[in-house]
Amino acid sequence: MxxxxxxxxxxxxxxxxxxxxxxxxxxxxxxxxxxxxxxxxxxxxxxxxxxxxxxxxxxxxxxxxxxxxxxxxxxxxxxxxxxxxxxxxxxxxxxxxxxxxxxxxxxxxxxxxxxxxxxxxxxxxxxxxxxxxxxxxxxxxxxxxxxxxxxxxxxxxxxxxxxxxxxxxxxxxxxxxxxxxxxxxxxxSFIRKAPEQVAEAEADTPKAANSLTMNQMLRQPSAWFMWLLFAVCASAGMMVTGHAAGIGAELAGLTAAQSAAQVGILALANFSGRLVFGMLSDRLGRYAVLVLCMVGTAATMALFLGRADSFIAVTVAFCVIGATFGGIMSVMPALTADLFGIEHFGQNYAFMFSGYTCASVIGPMLGAGVLAATGSYLAAFPAAGALTCVGIVFAAAIAASAKRMRRPQAEKARS
Known part of the structure; x- marks a missing residue:
């Protein structure tokens, strides 16, 4: 087949x-x-x-x-x-x-x-x-x-x-x-349910030995680490997306037309990141690509964005942030399926996605709060970068927890 x-x-x-x-x-x-x-x-x-x-x-x-x-x-x-x-x-x-x-x-x-x-x-x-x-x-x-x-x-x-x-x-x-x-x-009308036995290549696909229900998943520490990871590592991308026009105007004095162009640039970068980093995660592994995306986001937010004082510099910063944000959005559902199986994926990922919902509040509110308190976005950038670095710690915790979760499954399979 x-x-x-x-x-x-x-x-x-x-x-x-x-x-x-x-x-x-x-x-x-x-x-x-x-x-x-x-x-x-x-x-x-x-x-x-x-x-x-x-x-x-x-x-x-x-x-x-x-x-x-x-x-x-x-x-x-x-x-x-x-x-x-x-x-x-x-x-x-x-x-x-x-x-x-x-x-x-x-x-x-x-x-x-x-x-x-x-x-x-x-x-x-x-x-x-x-x-x-x-x-x-x-x-x-x-x-x-x-x-x-x-x-x-x-x-x-x-x-x-x-x-x-x-x-x-x-x-x-x-x-x-x-x-x-x-x-x-x-x-x-073109949507069809996937067969239970989808392809012979599935045998080589890394996945959880058992498909967990949401209640079973929530008993695993890795599920909570993943939720926290989603909430913190998506916040920087949501902040830039929500305040792109204001950030561009403050840093580089962008006009309304230039700010509108940045919306399109962010969208293209986001799409490219979702596609490229998603494919890379199939080859290099989910954790490696997640960490790569978070390092790129944190470095850009903390070290580069605040110094972007021209249309080109802002564009470069937005492209990196948009692409790495997109990468996170494409890797998280794949990692959810890898760790907890596909049978109950819909409910399991709904839980994970609620972490993104929190990020959609944290990120924009962080930018708005700093702007209201200081009259500038500058202090929000390193704060968002530091928040993203916390996500790297959560990624390591997920990997360690998932390894412990698989150990009894592997022993059961050998016996």
Whole structure:
């Protein structure tokens, strides 16, 4: 049986087509990048207070996180095609109905609740599906799948700007929601569940001897070290992503047009990092690539970013941070599958991903807090670099804990 073509219920399925469909659906999760543009228009049009509008984004992220746990639970009981189609239609419905919101509470129910739940389903199931189809290339598959999310700002940022400028926020919600529905139905039709025996190459794939449930996983110290690792090592990337325009303006006096260009550069670097570091982790090992990404992030944040005083220097710094941040995002799901198995991956990675949710608060809040206290971002850079160095310690702890976890399994297999 070919490694690229698997047979399920008598039908040949090309796993690269499944991966492309999962990546396309995951790109819809990147629609959230339009929010920063729409939120300004909503504040202006409806007169809603900025904190009220900002809460819509925070509630969206919370709903996305909790939906991931539920999606992980359903993956062992339902067809991933139906789950991803349902998640895509939920996301689309949330966006479409948000165009009718004339009160901020209605925005929370539509955009935040429905949109966040749909986004959580898509992300969790798409990553789990890609991981299951590529046991021999988990890093590459996750790099492609989550890389599509990282690349999506290149499409959604200018599209959102054009639509809002031409039609206003309400019609923008309607048009994007309708487009998401069509894309979700078409892409989800190509999703298939991976066979239990995926490929003969799987025998050579390093993985946990037993597939652990989430409750079993949480009894392992390595699971908690991984959660902490995700929370600290993604914080620097989230800080730069959330404050890219302000950082560029302070350090190098970038104009609005130059700052907009940096959004696209960050997205390309993020996509490249997810793809390249994901592939490297298949060859060099997950821990080696994670440490490489964290060292690159910490060194750039602590030693270089604060001295970047030109467009080129800021671009170089953002490229390194974007690429290493992307690498972390592609290696973490692959490492989760390696250590705890694929059968319950959906729920297990939902737990790990909640660490990223914390990072999405820690990083931007660190930048905002330092700016408010000192009037500058400069002190936030070495702090974020130091936080990333803590992640290196957690990576070593994960490796040691995982080795102890495998020892009784290996002894049991020999007996």
């Amino acid at each position: 070919s490694a690229n073509r698997m047979v399920k219920e008598g039908r040949g399925v090309n796993r690269w087509v499944v991966l492309a469909a999962a990546g396309t659906l995951n790109a819809l999760v990147g629609s959230i990048y339009v929010w920063s543009i729409i939120s300004v228009a909503l504040t202006s049009e409806h007169g809603w207070a900025a904190p009220e509008v900002a809460f819509a984004y925070s509630f969206y992220i919370v709903c996305e996180c909790f939906a991931g746990f539920f999606a992980g639970y359903l993956q062992t009981r339902a067809n991933p095609r139906l789950l991803m189609m349902g998640g895509g239609l939920c996301l689309a419905t949330g966006w479409f109905l948000a165009g009718f919101a004339d009160q901020v509470f209605s925005l929370y129910l539509t955009f935040s609740l429905l949109g966040g739940v749909g986004s959580g389903f898509i992300y969790n199931v798409s990553v789990a599906t890609a991981t299951a189809w590529f046991p021999d290339k988990r890093g590459l598959a996750n790099g492609v799948c989550v890389g599509c999310l990282g690349l999506s700002p290149i499409l959604f940022a200018p599209l959102g700007t054009f639509l809002i400028g031409s039609f206003g926020p309400a019609m923008t919600f309607h048009m994007l929601g309708a487009g998401f529905a069509v894309a979700a139905v078409v892409a989800a």
